Amino acid sequence: MFQPAPLRRQRDYRLLLSARAVSEAGTEVSRLAVPLVAATLLGASPAQMGVLTAAASLPCLLIGLPAGTLADRARWHRPTMVTCEAISAVAVATIPLVWIAGLLSVPWLIAVTFVVGACSVIFRTFNFPHLTSVVHESQRTQALAGFQSAYSLASVGGPGLAGALVQIFTAPFAMLVNVVSFLASAFLIQGIRAPETHTPAEPRGMWTEIREGLTAVAGHRVLRALCGAGIAINFFGSAYMALFVIYAVKALDLPAGMIGALTAFFGAGGLLGAAVAVRLAPRIGENRMLVYAVLLFPLDFVVAALASGPVWAKFALMSASTLITGMAVVAFSVCFGSVVLRETSDTIRGRVNATMTFAIQGVMALGGLAGGLLGEFLGLRPVLWLCAAGVLVTIPVIWLSPLRTSGRESEAQARSVSP
Structure with a gap:
């Protein structure tokens, strides 16, 4: 019976886990910094804060199902994951730049939050089947536990890091940490060498395939x-x-x-x-x-x-x-x-x-x-x-x-x- 090497010795899994850990840590900074920019620097109203909060989860409802169909159709998942991280980095980087130019507004923050949320939905949708190419079936529970540990570590240390960075650099510039984290994640994922073994599903129409997932x-x-x-x-x-x-x-x-x-x-x-x-x-x-x-x-x-x-x-x-x-x-x-x-x-x-x-x-x-x-x-x-x-x-x-x-x-x- 085949016995894979322990996950800690598998280079590709270490790269994938490191990518998620870095990205989640950076996201924790933005999770605090973006509302602070809206509330304290731009004077956002309660209604605007509500829309800003909703913008992060709205992509799940709008593009979550089509993203799953595209993930099943794709032969390779890794390039899309790298692209999502790169787009997120560019989107977040616009916040301090537009702030310097004196043009930052609440609608701009909402737009950036929506773009990053959309990239996150697509990334996670493609990452789920991609995991099967990196990790042996017998180690999937352990691999998923590693990802959850990364999320938990980010939630433990992230708020403190975010608070310190906002205090030192101000909220708009603290988000540059999230930019670096997205780019680092893209770089790490790009370094994975495991062959992608996914068998693409035959296209039969977007809504037909979405219905199959629901069914x-x-x-x-x-x-x-x-x-x-x-x-x-x-x-x-x-x-x-x-x-x-x-x-x-x-x-x-x-x-x-x-x-x-x-x-x-x-x-x-x-x-x-x-x-x-x-x-x-x-x-x-x-x-x-x-x-x-x-x-x-x-x-x-x-x-x-x-x-x-x-x-x-x-x-x-x-x-x-x-x-x-x-x-x-x-x-x-x-x-x-x-x-x-x-x-x-x-x-x-x-x-x-x-x-x-x-x-x-x-x-x-x-x-x-x-x-x-x-x-x-x-x-x-x-x-x-x-x-x-x-x-x-x-x-x-x-x-x-x-x-x-x-x-x-x-x-x-x-x-x-x-x-």
Whole structure:
């Protein structure tokens, strides 16, 4: 039986992982710097800030499904990934340049955010099937855990780095770090030498192929359950996050430093979750990891809604719940990706991933909007309880699927999804 070398010794995987780590770290800087530019330097209104936030996720809804079709049609994915990073670098670089020229405006920031968001959607859609050319099937869970660790590290260290850079260089020039990170990512990906083994799907019309991706997810019990759980956690999670800062400041009296620390705890939990997934998934299977992880999803919502007493007690309890929830979410995400790769054939993998992204990421904009509106009418704490109840839906969705009843094997492991 073929035994591939450990991932840490595989040059191409190290390059791909390094590219994602560098790019995510730079993105964390822009995630803070762009809103600061809009709010403090350009005097953006609340409505403009809302549009700016939506511009990042809107591409998921507009181009997510066609991107999946193009990914399945493409023989080579790497050139498109490199191009996306290069375009993102150019787009972000315009912000400090236009600021120097005195022409920077909120619509310009919205346009740049949309372009970078579109490139991110295309990159991730092409990267998903590309991974199968770089990593052996037996190491995919470990590889996906590595990516999740990179995201978690960026979320832990990124906000602090972003704050320091904004303080030293001002927000527009801090974004040059993101420019460098995109270019470095493109350079690293360009250096990958693994032959791309993807078999292109035969073009049969864009909408026909998009429909095949939608049908593949809706008609497959495992993929449908994963998609449903992802929609629930992201919708109610976005509603929760839309109100969390206001709730933490006004209802819990937490200082800004503690609020930032909670974000870091979530990232630290993500690192633990990635490590747990790598160690436990080979022993108990990705299916059971998913079944156990969803049991912990409501914890953070419930603890936040119940939080009371001295500031130190509220912070301690929320830190623990955030750490545990971060661990569960990332462990779930790692096994989620591994199961999707396992359950889909090469010719439709891009469309299945794009359908998942369209539904799971696109719903975040709706969740954030719903959270804000409900907070106006119901109050902050009641909405947190509503979000906790909503996240509970993920448990029956996963537990009533073949993921629970079949242990390590799912009903379709022997027959990959195909058009």
